[in-house]
Amino acid sequence: xxxxEVPPDTSPAPAxxxxxxxxxxxxxxxxxxxGTGLAGVVVLIALLGPWLGPVITGYSTTDFAGxxxxxxxxxxxxxxxxxxxxxxxxxxxxxxxxAVLATVLGIVLGALLGMVAGYSGGWLxxxxxxxxxxxxxxxxxxxxxxxxAVIGPKGWLLVLVIGLTHAPRTARVARxxxxxxxxxxYIRAAEMYAVPRGQILLREVLPxxxxxxxxxxxxxxxxxxxxxxxxxxxxxxxxxxxxxWGLMINENRIALVVQPWGVLLPVxxxxxxAVGTNLVADSFASAAAGHTRxxxx
Amino acid sequence: xxxxxxxxxAEETPLQLALxxxxxxxxxxxxxxxxxxxSYAIAPGEVLALVGESGSGKTTAGLAVLGHFRRGLVPADGxxxxxxxxxxxxxxxALDAGARRKLRxxxxxxxxxxxALSLNPALRIGLQIAEVLETHGYPGSVEDRIAxxxxxxxxxxxxxxxxRYPHQLSGGQQQRVGIAMAFACRPSVVVLDEPxxxxxxxxxxxxxxxxxxLTSEHRxxxxxxxxxxxxxxxxxxxxxxxxxxxxxxxxxxxxxxxxPEHPYTRRLLDAVPDxxxxxxxxxxxxxxxxxxxxxxxxxxxxxxxxxxNVAVTRGECLMLLGESGSGKTTxxxxxxxxxxxxxxxxALDGAELxxxxxxxxxxxxxxxxxxxxSPFSSLNxxxxxxxxxxxxxxxxxxxxxxxxxxxxxxxxxxxxxxRNLGNRLPDQLSGGERQRAAIARALVTTxxxxxxxxxxxxxxxxVQATIVELLGELRRELGMAMLFVTHNIAxxxxxxDRIAVLxxxxxxxxxxxxxxxxxxxxxxxxELLANTPRL
Numbered sequence: 042x043x044x045x046e047v048p049p050d051t052s053p054a055p056a057x058x059x060x061x062x063x064x065x066x067x068x069x070x071x072x073x074x075x076g077t078g079l080a081g082v083v084v085l086i087a088l089l090g091p092w093l094g095p096v097i098t099g100y101s102t103t104d105f106a107g108x109x110x111x112x113x114x115x116x117x118x119x120x121x122x123x124x125x126x127x128x129x130x131x132x133x134x135x136x137x138x139x140a141v142l143a144t145v146l147g148i149v150l151g152a153l154l155g156m157v158a159g160y161s162g163g164w165l166x167x168x169x170x171x172x173x174x175x176x177x178x179x180x181x182x183x184x185x186x187x188x189x190a191v192i193g194p195k196g197w198l199l200v201l202v203i204g205l206t207h208a209p210r211t212a213r214v215a216r217x218x219x220x221x222x223x224x225x226x227y228i229r230a231a232e233m234y235a236v237p238r239g240q241i242l243l244r245e246v247l248p249x250x251x252x253x254x255x256x257x258x259x260x261x262x263x264x265x266x267x268x269x270x271x272x273x274x275x276x277x278x279x280x281x282x283x284x285x286w287g288l289m290i291n292e293n294r295i296a297l298v299v300q301p302w303g304v305l306l307p308v309x310x311x312x313x314x315a316v317g318t319n320l321v322a323d324s325f326a327s328a329a330a331g332h333t334r335x336x337x338x
Numbered sequence: 339x340x341x342x343x344x345x346x347x348a349e350e351t352p353l354q355l356a357l358x359x360x361x362x363x364x365x366x367x368x369x370x371x372x373x374x375x376x377s378y379a380i381a382p383g384e385v386l387a388l389v390g391e392s393g394s395g396k397t398t399a400g401l402a403v404l405g406h407f408r409r410g411l412v413p414a415d416g417x418x419x420x421x422x423x424x425x426x427x428x429x430x431x432a433l434d435a436g437a438r439r440k441l442r443x444x445x446x447x448x449x450x451x452x453x454a455l456s457l458n459p460a461l462r463i464g465l466q467i468a469e470v471l472e473t474h475g476y477p478g479s480v481e482d483r484i485a486x487x488x489x490x491x492x493x494x495x496x497x498x499x500x501x502r503y504p505h506q507l508s509g510g511q512q513q514r515v516g517i518a519m520a521f522a523c524r525p526s527v528v529v530l531d532e533p534x535x536x537x538x539x540x541x542x543x544x545x546x547x548x549x550x551x552l553t554s555e556h557r558x559x560x561x562x563x564x565x566x567x568x569x570x571x572x573x574x575x576x577x578x579x580x581x582x583x584x585x586x587x588x589x590x591x592x593x594x595x596x597x598p599e600h601p602y603t604r605r606l607l608d609a610v611p612d613x614x615x616x617x618x619x620x621x622x623x624x625x626x627x628x629x630x631x632x633x634x635x636x637x638x639x640x641x642x643x644x645x646x647n648v649a650v651t652r653g654e655c656l657m658l659l660g661e662s663g664s665g666k667t668t669x670x671x672x673x674x675x676x677x678x679x680x681x682x683x684x685a686l687d688g689a690e691l692x693x694x695x696x697x698x699x700x701x702x703x704x705x706x707x708x709x710x711x712s713p714f715s716s717l718n719x720x721x722x723x724x725x726x727x728x729x730x731x732x733x734x735x736x737x738x739x740x741x742x743x744x745x746x747x748x749x750x751x752x753x754x755x756x757r758n759l760g761n762r763l764p765d766q767l768s769g770g771e772r773q774r775a776a777i778a779r780a781l782v783t784t785x786x787x788x789x790x791x792x793x794x795x796x797x798x799x800x801v802q803a804t805i806v807e808l809l810g811e812l813r814r815e816l817g818m819a820m821l822f823v824t825h826n827i828a829x830x831x832x833x834x835d836r837i838a839v840l841x842x843x844x845x846x847x848x849x850x851x852x853x854x855x856x857x858x859x860x861x862x863x864x865e866l867l868a869n870t871p872r873l
Contacts, residue, residue, distance in 0.1 A: 226716035227726075229676055230779070233708055234733040235696050248720035 063252055067321075067328035076320025083314040087133030094127035102131050102284040116302040119293050128284035129306040135196070135279050136286055137314075140265035142200045147207025147265075148258050154208060155215025156242045156250070160223055170216065173209045181206040182268060189277045199278055203268050207261045214257050218250035252329030259322025263315050270311050286311055355421065356382045356559035357403060357446075357527045362416035364398055364407065372398055372411060373583045380559035380576075382526065385550070387562045387570040387591065389606065390580035391798045392769065399580065400529045400563045404446055405430040405438040420445055423526045444474045446527040447520035451535055453512035457504040463515050464500030470522045487518040491548050510541030514548060521552055528553070529561045534569065538661040538825055543869040546573050565798045567610050568828070568871040571595055579603045595873050609803035611828040613855065613872055624651045625688070627819050628673065628706070628787045633682035635668050635843075642668045643680070644843045650787065650819040657834035657851070658823045659866075665843040666823045667711075670789045673821065674708040686787070704734040707785035711792040713772035717764040723750070724760030727779045734783050749778040753808060770801035774808065781812060788813070789821045794829070806832055827866050830855055839863050 067073050098114060100106045106124040107113045116126040158169040181203070188202045222228065223246070231241050272278035273287025281288060286307035293303025357380045364373040373395045380386045390396040398411060402418055418430040422445035430438060430446075442448070450456040458466060464484055471480045485495040491514040493499065504512055513533055520528055530549065534542040550573060553560045562574060570577055570591060577594040579587040579602065587600040598604045626649035635643040642665045650656045660666040671677045673684055675695030684691045686705060692698045707730075710716035717726050724746050731742045747757035753774040764772055773793060780788060790809065794802035806829060813820050822833050830837055830851050837854040839847040839862065847860040858864045 226710040226712065227718040230708075230710065230716055231729065233674055233676060233695050233703070234730050235698075235700075235703060236729065236733060244721075245718055249718070 063255060063325070063328050067255075067324040070324040070327050072320040072327075073324035076317045076322075076324065078317070079313050080317025080321065083133065083310050083317065084137065086130060086310065087137045090130030090132070091134055094124075094130035097130075098124045098127045100124040100127050102128050103282050110296040110300040110303075112300060112302075116306060117300050119289070119300075119303050120296065125289075125293075125300075125303045125306065128289060129286070129302075129310070132284040132286045132289055132307060133310060133314075135283060136266065136269055136273070136311075139196065139200050139203075139269050139279075140262060143203035143265045143269070144207065144258065144262045146200065146204030147261055148211050148254065150204065151208040151211025151257075152215045152247075152250075152254055155212035155217075156219050156246055158212065159216035159219030160238070160242060160246060162220075162223075166216075169212075173212055176206070176209040177213075181264075182271065185268065185272060186275075186277065189272070194272075194277050194280055196279070199269060199272065203265055207264070211254075211257050211261065214253050215250060218253045219246055222246055222249045252325070256322055256326040256329055259318055259325055263318045263322065266311065266315055266318070354381060355379045355419075357421070357561070358417075358419045359399070359402065360417050360419075362399065362402055362418065363414040364395075364402065364411050365414045367410050367412060371414075371583060373402075375416070376580070376583070376585050377416075378578045378585060378588065380527070380561060382557040382559055383554050384576065385553055385560040385562055385574045387564060387574035387577045388580060389564060389567060389570060389577055391565055391606075391800050393582075394580040395583040396563050396565075396580045397531060400531060400561055401448075403430065403527060403529050403561060404442050404448055405433065406442075420527055423524060440474075443470055443525070444523045445525055446529065447523070447525040449513075449516050449520045449528065449530045449533045451532045453509065453516045453533075454504070454536075456516055457512055459504050462501050462503055463507070464497075467515070467519050467522055470519050474523045476523065483522065484518075487522055490521070490552060491515075491518045492544070493518070508541070509537055510545060513537065513541075513545050517545070517548060517552070521556065521558070524556060525558065527559045527561065529563070531563045532565070535566075539827070539866060539869045539871075540661070542569070542871070543572075546871075549573065565800070566871075567595065567606055567799065568873060571873045572871045579606070606800055607873070609800040610873060611803070611806075611826070611832055613828050613831060613867070613870060615831040626650060627652045627687055628821070629685045629688075630669070630673060631683045631685070633669060633672055633680055633684075635665070635672065635677065635680045637679075642843055643672075645682075646840070646843070646845055648821070648838055648845070650821055652786070652819055653813070653817050654835045655813060655820040655822055655833055657830055657837045658821060658840055659825070659827055659830070659837055660823075660840035661825050664840045666825075666840050667791055669840070670708070670791045670821060670823050673787075674706060674789055675703075676708070700734045704730070704783045705786040706789065707780035707783065707787070708789045709773075709776055709780045709791065709793050712796040713764075713769055713776050714796065716776050717772055719764050722761050722763055723755075723767070723775045726764075727760075727775065727782055730779060730783045745782060746778075749782045750775075752781070752812070753778045768801075769797050770804060773797060773801075773805055777805075777809070777812075781816070784816060785818055787819045787821065789823070791823045792825065793822075795825070802829075809833070826870075827855075828870050828872070839866075 095101050103123060105122045107118050107122055109118060109120050109122045111118050114124055114126065116129065119125055119128065154169060158166045184206050185202045188198060192198055228241065228245055231245050269278055270287035273285050274291045276291065279285040279288055289307045290304050293300065297304050359379070360377045362373055362376045363371065365371050376399050378386060388396045388400055398408065401407065402413065407413060413431055419427050420430055420441070421427045430441065433441070467484050467487060468480050471483055476483060484500065488495045493511060493514055507515065534545050537545060546569065549560065552558065564570060574591045577589065577591050578585050579594065579600065581602045587594060587598065587603050594603060595607065598607055629649040631647055633643050633646045646669055648656065648658065658666050658669065668677065672680045675693065675698055678694050680693065686702060691702055695703060727746045727749060728742055731737055731745060737745065746760060750757045750760055755771060755774050755778065767775065794805055797805060810833065834851040837849065837851050838845050839860060841862050847854060847858065847863050854863060858867060
């Protein structure tokens with residue numbers, strides 16, 4: 042038997058520890074580092090490409106660089122004799138911008154909708170979520186195609202329609218997380234002090250559902266990239282003569298055997314970006330799950 | 339056989355022991371010690387209580403008997419020797435995973451804290467007990483054995499009962515099914531991990547009696563893990579007191595409870611609420627500051643409250659006593675304005691209050707404050723303690739930012755947390771510290787009435803004592819009225835001036851603490867008093 046000194050205080054204060062936020066925890070997972078690396082390369086190309094292109098090749102995205110579908114220069118030419126590398130380097134900017142805007146729109150709108158539905162409950166919850174279910178029953182791409190067919194291929198429409206179709210999906214996640222948080226006494230405490238409902242959502246609920254929302258953010262970004270590239274490929278997204286990866290695949294696919302670079306480069310970039318953002322989303326998911334586990338134990 | 343003889347037996351003929359743990363050391367994967375050199379032994383038919391507060395390592399020491407260590411913990415040293423019925427001694431820690439699994443349920447069984455979580459909600463209880471027997475290849479008739487077990491734990495044995503699902507049983511019945519499962523294969527050692535924590539006193543008394551009978555009848559060595567010394571007095575032959583990963587004192591229950599040697603044991607004993615303690619003098623009667631009149635609440639057909647009247651005067655503490663389901667939390671939430679669906683009136687200094695807190699004035703809100711049951715849920719995990727305490731000041735007063743800061747710091751000192759803890763997040767504090775922070779939030783606007791809803795039930799007995807003491811001091815300093823809602827009558831002498839007993843949505847008895855404790859008039863109160871474990 043060991044004898045120990047008994048300090049007078051029953052609950053000794055634990056030493057202050059640095060709170061590793063969700064981002065810190067997520068970074069500890071290997072897929073976060075790999076994902077950031079993969080996506081980072083593509084993002085860098087997309088951001089710097091428009092300036093780098095002409096410097097490296099000496100051609101702008103629309104200059105005539107040589108005979109069509111020849112392997113002249115670094116990556117050859119496309120069907121209109123434009124330099125493929127220049128167009129590839131410049132082709133990610135619009136895609137990335139639209140994808141980010143559409144994702145942010147979808148997440149903000151969806152989180153708002155989900156939090157209001159989840160927090161208020163009752164008939165408002167039922168009305169919002171049933172309306173949500175109706176929207177969810179249409180495939181995202183079908184709604185996008187419909188809207189573009191009616192109004193025409195515009196950049197803002199692309200962002201709007203993809204953002205809006207993300208919202209119901211995010212709303213479900215946000216509502217679920219809000220319902221789980223709503224039962225906690227700190228929400229009741231805030232209600233007892235008659236804190237305005239908007240503030241309760243913003244300050245009490247939102248910080249506590251940020252984990253699932255971050256996961257959703259990564260996931261929706263991946264989808265946005267895929268959809269915008271798909272729509273551009275179909276000729277309904279970004280319009281020629283703008284250089285764009287999705288569009289490039291369509292323009293160059295007829296010469297896939299003769300001059301594969303025109304298809305290969307954009308395909309690789311889109312794939313890397315999608316896989317990278319997905320890996321990052323995955324690490325957020327793991328970190329968020331770990332966070333809730335810790336909080337419960 | 340007395341307990342002292344057991345101890346002697348242990349030293350002279352170690353082969354007699356059902357369980358022997360020697361020099362057990364457990365560390366975290368990072369090398370931090372969790373248990374240092376823990377040793378204890380139990381003879382067949384004996385109950386050893388392993389006592390300590392949260393974090394003392396008692397559960398780790400108990401689970402080690404099953405050869406189980408929580409994730410991140412590794413055994414560093416020592417042996418855990420079990421003697422299965424009619425078998426040879428085995429060192430659990432030396433076995434591989436498969437052999438340990440075989441041992442669990444047959445030679446050593448575990449009864450967890452929360453029966454609701456440990457039973458599979460999708461399986462009928464008869465099937466769950468049968469599963470244990472079949473897994474370990476019970477030789478006889480499984481059906482007969484289940485009937486026998488259910489009878490032993492005092493449950494009906496008929497087919498219809500066996501076909502029930504866990505949610506169709508009460509908490510006490512669920513725990514008895516858990517006990518039946520543990521005793522199914524006639525183990526030689528049973529580990530009970532605070533099996534009565536979630537139960538009310540009457541059910542607790544029944545469960546303890548069942549455990550007592552089964553262990554002595556079948557000569558099972560029982561390791562009873564608990565933080566509640568009053569329960570120990572009812573049940574245990576011997577007691578081992580744990581503190582920060584060490585067993586600091588071992589001995590017969592009688593001696594430990596009445597002549598403790600170690601200062602920590604003494605402090606644990608002091609923390610146990612004493613029903614026989616003197617009741618403080620009640621303040622002179624005056625007009626009630628808060629009065630609830632004819633409160634009715636029903637959820638559909640179910641009537642939760644049927645015409646309840648309570649009133650507290652300034653400086654007085656009224657204890658609202660009732661078991662789970664009596665409607666006591668509903669009543670306190672009506673008073674705080676957290677429930678909309680009630681009829682009746684609630685008056686503050688004679689002025690009738692609006693039903694919902696959002697319709698009350700800031701001043702009315704300020705004057706009635708509420709402390710929630712669990713400090714683990716009442717503080718926003720993403721806000722610092724100071725931010726949480728500041729909320730009522732922002733909402734209910736017009737103080738400037740600097741004044742608010744000063745007030746928060748003052749309050750943190752007052753609840754003995756210290757102003758430096760203000761910038762911590764809740765998960766950096768212990769349960770007791772969190773509850774102090776929650777109390778600080780309720781008191782920061784100097785209320786006239788404080789409603790405390792089961793504020794100690796989520797806390798260890800030793801922490802409970804400090805919280806109760808703190809509330810008493812603050813009540814006297816600030817001269818406020820308090821409505822103390824609880825299921826634990828043992829706290830009455832320390833807390834209450836008057837007691838109101840709530841049962842089935844009605845007040846069945848009300849009077850001064852002295853009268854109710856010494857001469858209870860309602861049979862329910864008498865039963866409560868009789869079943870409350872004491873030292």
